[in-house]
Every structure is written in C-alpha cells, then in structure tokens.
Amino acid sequence: MATIEKSTGEGPAAAGKAGREHGVSYRDLWSRPGYLVRRLHQIHVGLFAEECADKDLTPVQFAMLSVLYGVQGLDQFSLSTSVGVDRTSGADVIKRLVRRGLLARERSETDRRANIVRITPAGRTFVDQMRPAMERAQNRLIEPLSEGERDLFLEMIRxxxxxxxxxSRAPMG
Amino acid sequence: MATIEKSTGEGPAAAGKAGREHGVSYRDLWSRPGYLVRRLHQIHVGLFAEECADKDLTPVQFAMLSVLYGVQGLDQFSLSTSVGVDRTSGADVIKRLVRRGLLARERSETDRRANIVRITPAGRTFVDQMRPAMERAQNRLIEPLSEGERDLFLEMIRxxxxxxxxxSRAPMG
DNA sequence: CAAAAAAAGGACGCATACTCCCTAAAACAA
DNA sequence: TTGTTTTAGGGAGTATGCGTCCTTTTTTTG
Known part of the structure; x- marks a missing residue:
C-alpha cells in the first residue's frame, strides 16, 4: 500500500475509543466530533445513493421535494432556508430539479423580485415512489444503534x- | 418572506421531537437522521471556519496535515484513506496544500506510480498554531450536550x- | 415624495466529494 | 517471458455548500 509505514495513531486501527490521552485534546481523528460527523454524513450520502440507485436523486433534492410536497409554493429563499441550505446552493438545486421537470418556477406577480417554486405532478409521483428507499437509507444509518440509543441519538443531535x-450559513426558523 | 404560506409540518417549528406519527415514517425533516447529520456537518464547518477565520483552512485540510504531522510520508491513496476522503477528492486537497507550501510531493523511487506526500516545516508550524482553534471548534459543537451525553454521543457515532x-466511498482501515 | 436600506436573485469563484474513463507502472500467472 | 490483472494517479464532469459582487425591486425613512 504505502512505501513508508504509518507511525502514529491517527489511523482507525490504533484509535478506537480511548483516543484522548490528556483531558480533551482531540489528538486523533476518531476523537474529534466534527470529523466523525463528516464521516457519518458521507456515509449517509452513500447509503442514500445506494438505496435510490436507479432514481438518481440526492438527499438535498429529496428534502426540497419533500417540503414542496405539502405546500402551494415557496420563493427560493424560503425554500432554501427550510431545507437548511444556503440561498445560492438552493438556487442551483432548484435549477436542476426544474430541468428534470420535477419542479416548476415562475416570477411572482405580487413581488417581482421573487421566484415562486412549485412541485409538478411528476415531482409528486417521484416523491411517492422514492419515499420507501429514503426510509431504508435512514434506517440503515441508525441500525447499528440499539432501540433506546436511536431516540437518544436523535435527541442529542437535535x-x-x-x-x-x-x-451555520443556512440558519433555519 | 413567502407570498404563500407553509401548510405542513416540514419546517422546524412544527417538527420538534414527536415528528413520527405512525411507526418509523420520517415524515418531517427533523425526524430524519440523515438530514440532521447533514445539518450538524454544515454547522461544524461553520464553527471551524469561524474559529480559524484568519487561517483559511478547512477541516479536511487540517485532518490531512494532522495525519502527516506524525508520519514520514504517505502516498496519496493511503493519505486519502486515512482521513476518510475519496482518492480523487484527496488529490485535489493535496494539490491546494502543496500550492500553499504546507505539503511537499515527490514521485516515489521504489514505485514510480506513487506520489509521496510529506508535511513541510511551514505546515508543521501551521498545525501547531491552529490546533487550539480546531479544539475550540470541536468543543463548541458538543457544548450543548451534558458531560455524560458527550461521551455517549461519541460512542454512538463511532x-x-x-x-x-x-x-462510504472512502472506507477506512 | 425622494433617498436610503433591505431583500431576492444572478453570476462567478473556491472547496469538498463523488463518478467514469484513461494511462502508466507494478504484481501476478500461465 | 509474456500476457493479464491490479494499483496509483490524472482529467473531465456533476452536485453540494459556501463567499462575494452585482442588479432589480421593494420597503423604509427622513
């Protein structure tokens, strides 16, 4: 693999549960909460892609469709905020969903600065078909935890x- | 804000702790583990950027420097694997760190396919100076949890x- | 009412994190 | 030794997620 051996405990094998030698020092990656959160996020994206293989939709795209599913219409900023992404990121996501015919976008009559975004019938069908796969991805993520731990985990992360x-750059509420 | 009102509980206000009406259905975003993990990751990136404002370094970049800090040298693939990023993503990160003079890269003598990456003295100094800021970011992320919860959270996420x-596309170990 | 502030969006750029396809080099097998 | 397969890396393309600067429109304020 490598021509030169690893000498430290930064790797997963050497890390384990007791990574912090003196107090709270985050010496190795597996003791850093932010690092673990990044890895878990990666994993969820991977699980989601795996479960939704043929659908070709990302978690953020599905979140947007989910929000619009139960709403008449929203401007781009409100939509981005409610799924917790930045305004400019949200605009890109919307653009792709519009291109695929899952969303429709039109200039607001009452406020000509705003774009009103709506879910199309095709988008609605898509959500109905994808929901089981999404739920499988969610379940697989927390499957390693015991029943009791799952609720605890959700409590803490919330x-x-x-x-x-x-x-965050995309504060909500 | 919006010209048309939100009618459902997909938003944070209506969500809260009791989002799941029937069994495990993940009806609103705040009951989806993957969604919450994505948000928490965003937040950590934000906290990290805030604490390291003047340094202009990202969590992944710091993770790479951290690994190389205690190692003679690593090929790009091993380095990417040990920080938990994809091979190609890792190559991009390395490129930027080399450009900034924090890493040095050279073709391996023993395996002419491989690039051996090393941390430079400047990179080493950088890590020393940044570590406190990194630790502040880590602490702020889990600060909302009680002492006992913090260890529990790390256990569960690990x-x-x-x-x-x-x-994940970047499996470790 | 006119000037200033705020708000929505577009455009551009950077960084992560993948995909797929390609070349070169090494390892392995017949 | 000669093929075949594996491995390391590069390049192009896509998607999220941000920053910044800019225009247009609305709202607020003097």
Missing part, C-alpha cells in the same frame, strides 16, 4: 443543531 | 461510522 443553528 | 464504513 439539541446540537438547534443550539448551534446560527453558526 | 459505532455507526464503523458499522457503515463500507457504505
């Missing part, structure tokens, strides 16, 4: 998201 | 990452 909401 | 490791 607490962190709510408390640090303003730190 | 369990999920290890069990689903192969689902």
């Amino acid at each position: 607490k962190m998201v709510e408390a640090n909401n303003s730190a | 369990k999920m990452v290890e069990a689903n490791n192969s689902a």
